[in-house]
Amino acid sequence: MKKVNKALALLLSIAVLLGTTLWMTSAEDPVPAHEHTYEAVRHEATCTERAYIETKCTYPGCGSVKEIIPLSESGLGHAFPAEGTPTKAATCTEDGVMTFSCTREGCKETKTEPIKALGHEFAKDGETTKAATCTEDGVMTFSCTREGCKETKTEPIKALGHDFAQEGVVTKEATCTEAGVMSFPCTREGCKEARTEAIPANGHTFGKWQKSEGENADGHKRICSVCKEEDTAPHYYDVTVLDPPTCTESGKTQYTCTVCNYSFYEDVPALGHSFRNWETEQARTFFRDETQTHTCWRCGFNESQTIEGSNLANQIGLWLGGAGAFLAHALFEPIRLIISLFTNV
Numbered sequence: 001m002k003k004v005n006k007a008l009a010l011l012l013s014i015a016v017l018l019g020t021t022l023w024m025t026s027a028e029d030p031v032p033a034h035e036h037t038y039e040a041v042r043h044e045a046t047c048t049e050r051a052y053i054e055t056k057c058t059y060p061g062c063g064s065v066k067e068i069i070p071l072s073e074s075g076l077g078h079a080f081p082a083e084g085t086p087t088k089a090a091t092c093t094e095d096g097v098m099t100f101s102c103t104r105e106g107c108k109e110t111k112t113e114p115i116k117a118l119g120h121e122f123a124k125d126g127e128t129t130k131a132a133t134c135t136e137d138g139v140m141t142f143s144c145t146r147e148g149c150k151e152t153k154t155e156p157i158k159a160l161g162h163d164f165a166q167e168g169v170v171t172k173e174a175t176c177t178e179a180g181v182m183s184f185p186c187t188r189e190g191c192k193e194a195r196t197e198a199i200p201a202n203g204h205t206f207g208k209w210q211k212s213e214g215e216n217a218d219g220h221k222r223i224c225s226v227c228k229e230e231d232t233a234p235h236y237y238d239v240t241v242l243d244p245p246t247c248t249e250s251g252k253t254q255y256t257c258t259v260c261n262y263s264f265y266e267d268v269p270a271l272g273h274s275f276r277n278w279e280t281e282q283a284r285t286f287f288r289d290e291t292q293t294h295t296c297w298r299c300g301f302n303e304s305q306t307i308e309g310s311n312l313a314n315q316i317g318l319w320l321g322g323a324g325a326f327l328a329h330a331l332f333e334p335i336r337l338i339i340s341l342f343t344n345v
Ligand SMILES: [Zn+2]
Pocket: 034, 035, 036, 037, 057, 058, 059, 062, 063, 064
């Protein structure tokens, strides 16, 4: 059937061609007068034309059409295949074009559909385009793997943080009184950061205590062998009595510093007697005054004293007043003299 159609179409084409030629010729050379000989020719439907039967004169160059009978409402419509041919490849960012050509013979109609842009396909493994340092993030770059695409994306590489050395370096020595500094430098190349730790002060290294001279002579001192710092303190004495003082004689005491051994002697003045209370040694009599004595409880030394005018005769005179005293004296004095001749008062 298809073959027949083809042959028919070919014939028709030739006929039309001839007709046209003849007609063109007839412009100068009109088709001779003839009796029309009509023949019905079936035209098959195409993509855009409906099928019809045409009744036409067969005389060469005539072309007279008697009748056209349509056989369908419309043309067949194009027959596009399910799968098209990409006429423009999609790239990462631009849509491509898929072209569908009508499969019916003789039809050159095409339609296109977009091929969606592919989007970038970045490599799984990036490339370090900027190395991270201790404190700054680096950059990892991922290139699109599709041919011809130069697109890249980046991701930060986290800053590494410092990597301080385990072993420190003394950057400032400690002294007797001031702390020093131990530095632990960062081991990463190009980084000048360092962590520091304090080295405790050493404290002084004092020598032996010795007696101070000059201004601080009443104390002792010791000197730091490192910084020459002087430490002073008053003496701390141990007191030794060498000769204890008595009531009448001075004594001697030795003072020795228990820290620096500095030593000196001191005279202790005599204590003087310490008497007990006066006691009556000889009681008063009529004519004789009272005699008293007191004794030192420490050394036994004793002293006597007479209470002048304590005899009774004198006392009576005192009681009687001025005139009476004179009288009494005049009366008793001769008697006293007589008695005193015989006694030792
Ligand atoms: Zn004709």
